[in-house]
Structures are given as structure tokens and as C-alpha cells.
Amino acid sequence: MRLGYPAAAIRAAEAPLLDAGRGPVLMRTAAAGLAAVCRRDLIEARGCVTGARVVVLAGAGNNGGDALFAGADLSRRGARVTVVDVLGRLHPEGAAALRAAGGDIEPLGAESAPLTARAELVIDGILGTGASGSLRAPLDTFIADWQAAASGTGSARRQRVIAVDVPTGVDATTGAVGAVHVRADRTVTFGGHKAGLLLPGGADAAGELALVDIGLDLAPFRPTVEAPEPADLAVGWPFPQPDMHKYTRGVLGLVAGSHRYPGAGLLTTAAAVSTGLGMLRLLAPDEVTAAVLDRCPEVVTEPGRVQAWAVGPGAPDTLLMRRAIIEAENRSLPLVIDAGGLGLLTRPLETTCIVTPHAGELVDLLGRLTTGVPTRAEVEADPVTHAVRAAQAFEGVIALKGRRTIVARPDGSVVAPPPGPAALATAGSGDVLTGILGALLATTAEHRVAERSGPYDQADWSGPATDIAILAGLAVTVHGLAGHRTTHASGLPAAVEDIVLGLKAGSAGAGTGQNDGRRGE
Ligand SMILES: NC(=O)C1=CN([C@@H]2O[C@H](COP(=O)(O)OP(=O)(O)OC[C@H]3O[C@@H](n4cnc5c(N)ncnc54)[C@H](O)[C@@H]3O)[C@@H](O)[C@H]2O)[C@@H](O)CC1
Ligand SMILES: [K+]
Missing domain, CATH: 3.40.1190.20 (Ribokinase)
Incomplete structure (x- = not known):
């Protein structure tokens, strides 16, 4: 059973740890978990991390910080990592770590959308639980342009998108999605599931969920969503x-x-x-x-x-x-x-x-x-x-x-x-x-x-x-x-699929039969 919490509950659970000066440790833990998922996905998709083209979309806050530290990890392991500084300001320590690991940082510009569309892996660290209101320009147009360019490449090997904590444009508490939002294959979330990742809208945008334990005590907080899984x-x-x-x-x-x-x-x-x-x-x-x-x-x-x-x-x-x-x-x-x-x-x-x-x-x-x-x-x-x-x-x-x-x-x-x-x-x-x-x-x-x-x-x-x-x-x-x-991979129910496949086999068989017949004459 996955339990989903409002963003405010997660932030309240983080507060005592931040007050105790443990913010940097939390971020390193979150980033390490995120990087591990990215490495696993890259290895599964292409056999190794070395040489992979990775684009990190980094916003101005701690969500960007997580993504930058994870990008630094991938860069140290030989990935070609480029950061797009989407909001014109970066988490300073995260940016320093990324540069020290050999990654590049570029400002948001006309080339950002096609660059992102060409990446094998995109890490969405633009907005997390600190997001407020709908996406402001030029963020919305950049995301729309990237998605249009990515779907237009016709590449057989589609890029993977991993969202940090919550996909940008998804409300972490309600799951409401804006007209423009990041659609991830996987979301790596920290401390506890945000309720919005389990609700209509957000759940589809988030893809598969991975939860990284960063040591939050959620016992005093009430979940607002229970999401059963088959194992339950x-x-x-x-x-x-x-x-x-x-x-x-x-x-x-x-x-x-x-x-x-x-x-x-x-x-x-x-x-x-x-x-x-x-x-x-x-x-x-x-x-x-x-x-x-x-x-x-x-x-x-x-x-x-x-x-x-x-x-x-x-x-x-x-x-x-x-x-x-x-x-x-x-x-x-x-x-x-x-x-x-x-x-x-x-x-x-x-x-x-x-x-x-x-x-x-x-x-x-x-x-x-x-x-x-x-x-x-x-x-x-x-x-x-x-x-x-x-x-x-x-x-x-x-x-x-x-x-x-x-x-x-x-x-x-x-x-x-x-x-x-x-x-x-x-x-x-x-x-x-x-x-x-x-x-x-x-x-x-x-x-x-x-x-x-x-x-x-x-x-x-x-x-x-x-x-x-x-x-x-x-x-x-x-x-x-x-x-x-009872559903085939085509999306048709098994019984219908069987009929369609039977028809195909039947018509193919009929053709063969005719040829055989002629040959026999
Ligand atoms: N606080 C903590 O203890 C931890 C936080 N972590 C990460 O930090 C995230 C929260 O970080 P922050 O509080 O810095 O917030 P975010 O990084 O989610 O976003 C804040 C920034 O985005 C801008 N912004 C907000 N809404 C916007 C909009 N609609 N359009 C354009 N810009 C917008 C704000 O001006 C601000 O600069 C979490 O989601 C998680 O990824 C993790 O590192 C784990 C520990
Ligand atoms: K994000």
C-alpha cells in the first residue's frame, strides 16, 4: 500500500531536520538515490553509463540542487552531462559540484529544446514541492517545444525522462496537471509519496514511482491517499x-x-x-x-x-x-x-x-x-x-x-x-x-x-x-x-484479438492454399 501525503506534510516533516542543519545531508541522500535510479535505467537501456547523453533541467531551488548533484554523479561516471539553467538561477553548491565533475551548464535559449530532445536521458529538476501557481513563461514554452521536438525526432529509441520528486507542472498535493507539464517515465520521490503522484493526472505524468528514504518521520502526519498495489x-x-x-x-x-x-x-x-x-x-x-x-x-x-x-x-x-x-x-x-x-x-x-x-x-x-x-x-x-x-x-x-x-x-x-x-x-x-x-x-x-x-x-x-x-x-x-x-499487447481484449489474429491467419492461409492448389494442378 502506497501512502500519499500532501506536500505541506512532507515539508513539515523535513523542517526539524533542516533546523538541525541537516539540509545538505538530506540533499546528498536524495541525489544519491536519484543517481542510482538514473544509472540503472541507463545500463538497462544502453548497457553502460559512459558516453550517455544526459540533459539535466535545473530550476532555482532544492529540486534543481538534487538534479545537479545527481548529474555530477553521472558525469563522474563518464556520461556527457549538460545542464539547462531553466530559471536563470541555480543551487550554488549543486552547480559547483556539477562543474567540478566535468559537466556543462547552459542558459535557457533557442537551442535548449532541440538539445533536450536529443538526449538519451532527461532529468527534470525544474520544480518540486516548492512550485506555486501555473508554469510561468518562458518555462511553459520551453517544455512544450522540447516535447514537440522529442516527438518529432521519430527516433526508435525514445528518450527516457526521470522526474525529480514530482514532474514539473504537476501539483504535488492534488495531482492537478497544467496544459503543459513534464511527462516522465519514472519519478524518484523523496521521504514519502506526494499525494499528487498517486492521483489522476499526476499519476499518469509521473510514470513508475521510486521512493528514496531520506529519514523523514511521517508518523505524526496523516496520509490523504492510499494506493493499493497488486501485492496488497x-x-x-x-x-x-x-x-x-x-x-x-x-x-x-x-x-x-x-x-x-x-x-x-x-x-x-x-x-x-x-x-x-x-x-x-x-x-x-x-x-x-x-x-x-x-x-x-x-x-x-x-x-x-x-x-x-x-x-x-x-x-x-x-x-x-x-x-x-x-x-x-x-x-x-x-x-x-x-x-x-x-x-x-x-x-x-x-x-x-x-x-x-x-x-x-x-x-x-x-x-x-x-x-x-x-x-x-x-x-x-x-x-x-x-x-x-x-x-x-x-x-x-x-x-x-x-x-x-x-x-x-x-x-x-x-x-x-x-x-x-x-x-x-x-x-x-x-x-x-x-x-x-x-x-x-x-x-x-x-x-x-x-x-x-x-x-x-x-x-x-x-x-x-x-x-x-x-x-x-x-x-x-x-x-x-x-x-x-485477458488483454493482448495490442490493447484489444484477448477474445477479440484472437478473432482478428484468426482472420489474419485465415487470409494468409487461404493465399497459400491457392498457390499450393495451382502448383498441384
Ligand atoms: N527541503 C529538504 O529538506 C529537501 C528538499 N529536497 C528537494 O527540494 C524540493 C523543494 O525545494 P524548494 O523548496 O527549493 O522548491 P523547488 O525547487 O520546488 O522550487 C522553488 C523555486 O521555483 C520557483 N518557482 C516556483 N513556482 C514556479 C512557477 N510556477 N514557475 C516558475 N518558477 C517557479 C521559485 O521561485 C523557486 O525559485 C523538493 O521537491 C525536493 O526535490 C530534497 O533535496 C530533499 C531534502
Ligand atoms: K521536478
Whole structure:
């Protein structure tokens, strides 16, 4: 689990060390970690550091200082290092170290963008946590010109970009990106993950993350983002225990599917059953249950006792959904509400609940719960703010589905699972997620699913998750992993790809067959 902190928290954690005169040591430690990542990447890409063309983009502050000391390290090891002094002022000790190691320093000029575009490795040390406001000229035009020149080179071996602490143009706290911002392959961040590196916008700009320990004590500070990783499934997943039977393992009540949308009932059921649970009770019209039983004969279609509810996929019967919601409230059962169930939400519920709208559905939900409703485009442009607003209005957890799904708690903290492949943007994908999440709620040990009032700290993260927001994060993580497993490198889902490849093979085969035929005549 990666924990993301606001830039102010990281800076506050640095303050006592800076007051104690340890600033230079912190910078040397940060720069050494950064240089090690750069060397590893260069060796992987080209076999050695010697002779590599490296451009260091250095700003005026400590972010530039980190980059300059790392550039000095690479220069000492034989790389050809050129620094572009982007803001007209450099960290003095960093600049001295770079020169002493044999590197060059150039002012920002007309040649800077093409020079940067030709580099094998670009180190972005322009702005870090000290950035304020949008990028000022000429910084914005320089970055845009470099990116245009780099994409125009047509070079087969694309350059690598490593951002120092946070890519320039990304808000370290919110992840908001300006129209112009650095897009990195990797970001080497110091002391703790900045929240913005884990959130939509920033996460895409940052690329892969590497964390360098510089000895900060973050225990007094609250993370605002928890970002599950696939490895967290091994800890947080409610695995079945040997002494369980079907009722203690967990029974999910599911209201899904209708005459108009029978497939949603089948997809949600199949996903829940594949996730694993003690039993699934499906309440749906006969034609839906008949189709489901054909595929999943273990499903029970009689009402009875359950430990969690999932309602809404496939426009189910309103009365059935209302009954499920009332029972969940009366018996304090955890509940997931999706799609057709969202229209019933006009007030906060009296039980642990997660609601899973996409952007358009969130707009409708906000319309019923608040005044001042955003447009769908506004939600898509700033999903975190709007998901948190909805969680506060609903007084419960909201999973706003999108390429990067955001799970928001009313206290403003969010869970940000990794994105799945683009192939998951398909009808029925949300039904599958509801099935996975329903099964997780039902099977969470002793039905202790609750809603935390805030994020975990690392010490809490040692056993199966019981917080509904984390369970949702794990469900999205598994959903994405399943998507990746069934997606070919082309980005097409496996089944479609197989058809396309089959067609190609078929037409090639037909050609060969004709030739063979002629030869045979
Ligand atoms: N403080 C510490 O203890 C440590 C800091 N470290 C590094 O220091 C960074 C923070 O350093 P600083 O506080 O010096 O800040 P930065 O280096 O992020 O930036 C400050 C400089 O950028 C300029 N600037 C800010 N916003 C701008 C904008 N929109 N357009 C153009 N110029 C802008 C400011 O005028 C100032 O000169 C961290 O991100 C990290 O990389 C590391 O060396 C580790 C230790
Ligand atoms: K940077």
C-alpha cells in the first residue's frame, strides 16, 4: 500500500531536520538515490553509463540542487552531462559540484529544446514541492517545444525522462496537471509519496514511482491517499479459512438483472461466484435466474439470510432493491449500490455502504443530494474533488468509476487503485466490479466491514482489510488485473484479438492454399 501525503506534510516533516542543519545531508541522500535510479535505467537501456547523453533541467531551488548533484554523479561516471539553467538561477553548491565533475551548464535559449530532445536521458529538476501557481513563461514554452521536438525526432529509441520528486507542472498535493507539464517515465520521490503522484493526472505524468528514504518521520502526519498495489491483495484479501462453512464464509444477496437487461444479472453473478464466497442468493425475474443457473448452478434463487447486499446492475425491480436496502439498514449489513440502485439514493443510509457511479451517474447523484451540480466534463476533469463532495453529501463511501477509479471517504481521504487496461471500458465491466465487491463484502471475516473515518497508517496495514473503502480499492485492483490478464499487447481484449489474429491467419492461409492448389494442378 502506497501512502500519499500532501506536500505541506512532507515539508513539515523535513523542517526539524533542516533546523538541525541537516539540509545538505538530506540533499546528498536524495541525489544519491536519484543517481542510482538514473544509472540503472541507463545500463538497462544502453548497457553502460559512459558516453550517455544526459540533459539535466535545473530550476532555482532544492529540486534543481538534487538534479545537479545527481548529474555530477553521472558525469563522474563518464556520461556527457549538460545542464539547462531553466530559471536563470541555480543551487550554488549543486552547480559547483556539477562543474567540478566535468559537466556543462547552459542558459535557457533557442537551442535548449532541440538539445533536450536529443538526449538519451532527461532529468527534470525544474520544480518540486516548492512550485506555486501555473508554469510561468518562458518555462511553459520551453517544455512544450522540447516535447514537440522529442516527438518529432521519430527516433526508435525514445528518450527516457526521470522526474525529480514530482514532474514539473504537476501539483504535488492534488495531482492537478497544467496544459503543459513534464511527462516522465519514472519519478524518484523523496521521504514519502506526494499525494499528487498517486492521483489522476499526476499519476499518469509521473510514470513508475521510486521512493528514496531520506529519514523523514511521517508518523505524526496523516496520509490523504492510499494506493493499493497488486501485492496488497496477499495481505488484505479475505481468504477462506479452514474452519469456515458456507454460511460463515459469507452469503451475498444480489438484486441484479431484469427482462430488459438479463445479461447484467449473469455478469454480476459470475463475477461474484468467481471471486469466491460461501453462497450467492440472486433475486431476479425467472428468465434471469434461468440463464444464471445454466452457467452457475451453485447459485440459490430463494430469499434467505445474507451477510451483505449488492443491488442495482441491469435495472432490477425497484421493490426488490428497496427491500434489500431496508434489510441492510435494519440488520447493519454492508451494501454496494450500483447502476439502477443509484436512483433510490436520496438520503444518507443507516449502514456501511458503498456507491459505485460513473461520472454521469455521479452528476445525477449530486443533483439529488446537493445544490450546485457539476457537469459530467467537470467531474471527469477533477474526479477527486467531486467524488469527495459526493461522499460528504452522502455521508458514505463513493467509488467514482473511470480509467482511474477513485474511492472517496467523507473525511476527504481517498483510495486510488491502479488503472486497468483501456479494454475494460466496455458494457458489463461495471457489473463485474459490483460482483467482485459484493463477494468481498460478504466474505470479509466475521462481517466486520465498517467505514473508517480516515486512512490507514502503515502499522494498521497488516491483516485482511475490513474498511469498505480499502475493500473497494482491492476489488478495483483485482478487476484491473483480470483485465490485464485477458488483454493482448495490442490493447484489444484477448477474445477479440484472437478473432482478428484468426482472420489474419485465415487470409494468409487461404493465399497459400491457392498457390499450393495451382502448383498441384
Ligand atoms: N527541503 C529538504 O529538506 C529537501 C528538499 N529536497 C528537494 O527540494 C524540493 C523543494 O525545494 P524548494 O523548496 O527549493 O522548491 P523547488 O525547487 O520546488 O522550487 C522553488 C523555486 O521555483 C520557483 N518557482 C516556483 N513556482 C514556479 C512557477 N510556477 N514557475 C516558475 N518558477 C517557479 C521559485 O521561485 C523557486 O525559485 C523538493 O521537491 C525536493 O526535490 C530534497 O533535496 C530533499 C531534502
Ligand atoms: K521536478
